[in-house]
Amino acid sequence: MKVFCLGGAGKICREAILDLVEHSKFEKITVADFNEEEGKKVVEWLNDPRVDFVKVNVFDHEDTVSKMRGYDIVMDGTTITLNGKSTACIAEAGCHGINLNGFGEEDSQHELFQINEKTCLPGFGMTPGLTQMMAMHAANQLETIESVRVSHGSFRPIAFSRSIAETTSYEYDPNLPSRVVFENGEFIQVPPFARPMEIELPQPYGKGVQYIIPHSETKTLAQALKHKGVQLIEVRGTWPQQNMQLVRALYDYGILRNDKFVINGTEIGIMDCISEYLYQSKEGTETEQYGYALHIQVIGTANGERVEHILTHTHPSSDGTVQGWEGLRAYTRNVAIPFAIAAELIAKGEVEKKGIVIPEDAFTDPVQIFNQLEKRGIFIHEEINKLDENNI
Numbered sequence: 001m002k003v004f005c006l007g008g009a010g011k012i013c014r015e016a017i018l019d020l021v022e023h024s025k026f027e028k029i030t031v032a033d034f035n036e037e038e039g040k041k042v043v044e045w046l047n048d049p050r051v052d053f054v055k056v057n058v059f060d061h062e063d064t065v066s067k068m069r070g071y072d073i074v075m076d077g078t079t080i081t082l083n084g085k086s087t088a089c090i091a092e093a094g095c096h097g098i099n100l101n102g103f104g105e106e107d108s109q110h111e112l113f114q115i116n117e118k119t120c121l122p123g124f125g126m127t128p129g130l131t132q133m134m135a136m137h138a139a140n141q142l143e144t145i146e147s148v149r150v151s152h153g154s155f156r157p158i159a160f161s162r163s164i165a166e167t168t169s170y171e172y173d174p175n176l177p178s179r180v181v182f183e184n185g186e187f188i189q190v191p192p193f194a195r196p197m198e199i200e201l202p203q204p205y206g207k208g209v210q211y212i213i214p215h216s217e218t219k220t221l222a223q224a225l226k227h228k229g230v231q232l233i234e235v236r237g238t239w240p241q242q243n244m245q246l247v248r249a250l251y252d253y254g255i256l257r258n259d260k261f262v263i264n265g266t267e268i269g270i271m272d273c274i275s276e277y278l279y280q281s282k283e284g285t286e287t288e289q290y291g292y293a294l295h296i297q298v299i300g301t302a303n304g305e306r307v308e309h310i311l312t313h314t315h316p317s318s319d320g321t322v323q324g325w326e327g328l329r330a331y332t333r334n335v336a337i338p339f340a341i342a343a344e345l346i347a348k349g350e351v352e353k354k355g356i357v358i359p360e361d362a363f364t365d366p367v368q369i370f371n372q373l374e375k376r377g378i379f380i381h382e383e384i385n386k387l388d389e390n391n392i
Helices: 013-023 036-046 061-068 080-093 107-115 130-139 162-171 217-224 241-252 270-280 329-347 367-375
Strands: 002-006 028-033 051-055 073-076 096-099 119-121 144-155 180-183 186-189 197-201 206-212 232-238 260-263 266-269 291-302 305-314 379-386
Touching (some): 002 329, 013 028, 013 036, 013 073, 013 329, 028 036, 036 051, 061 080, 073 080, 073 329, 080 096, 080 107, 080 162, 096 329, 107 119, 119 329, 130 144, 130 291, 130 305, 144 197, 144 206, 144 217, 180 217, 197 291, 217 232, 266 270, 291 329, 329 367, 367 379
Parallel strands (some): 002 028, 002 073, 073 096, 096 119, 144 232
Antiparallel strands (some): 144 291, 180 186, 180 232, 197 206, 260 266
């Protein structure tokens, strides 16, 4: 098997490639990136004969397609704004595909993936990705579903890479139509900072207020759980407190609209300007706490009783006591490892559905993902509580 790792020089994708080197059966692993200097550094760092580098520019469609041909799967680590172009290349090249974002830019390629009898899985990292697996693990034990609340804490600097800075401004864009909740059979659009709720994440993260975010879990879980009568799906998230304070101020002052203004004769978006500053600043590239925390609540019925499933996840500490998980790597490896696990499963032919496939349909037995994560020191925890009619 051969894997083409697009955007492989990025901080998250390189950790996924490391996981493939350490755990997968791929015979060829290609780091593909526009940044030749960083891409070759990744090859040197991995120090494995299966790993090579190729320079690629997804804006050159024909050249990118020609370089992808012959690979079993493309593990696409590019940014949200590039996913439409990258997925079009993957589909034409006749490869399986997987990416981290899942914001819908891939959907137009569904038919071509089906014609080529290939699978494309948009949005499989920590969230979206593992979050759906956790929710479905609970749902599979229930006869009917009342509500699903997906929550996560993403503890990383606000702009340790340009793609992360882009994600920050994207998710809190006031005009974003995909910031929705699923309620009583309908998708309802909500503004930034909607429906605040205090969520208790596993230690060392603890309690904090989270708000609705535009993640694909809302729509994919609505599709997957329709037959169980789900009435409410909400997806929330948070970043470190300092990050949230900044984003709130940017929203309140209208800066997240990214209005254009002219400075020294050059027109620039105000948020583009701030994002670039954050990417180059100490405050934008450092934070006190690193890591990831998931909290999934599913309420439904089992054996005629109303029950609540709470699923959380834990991972090695970022304090340096576990080699390879120091500082920022405690965040990037959390995202990268599920990405790598899913990529190999697809390449091995363990996903039967073709075309654009949601995580819930790709992996019907979430435990196979959990077992692989456990080998890497990432654990899923489940608590089941009986509820009465007065519990929300």
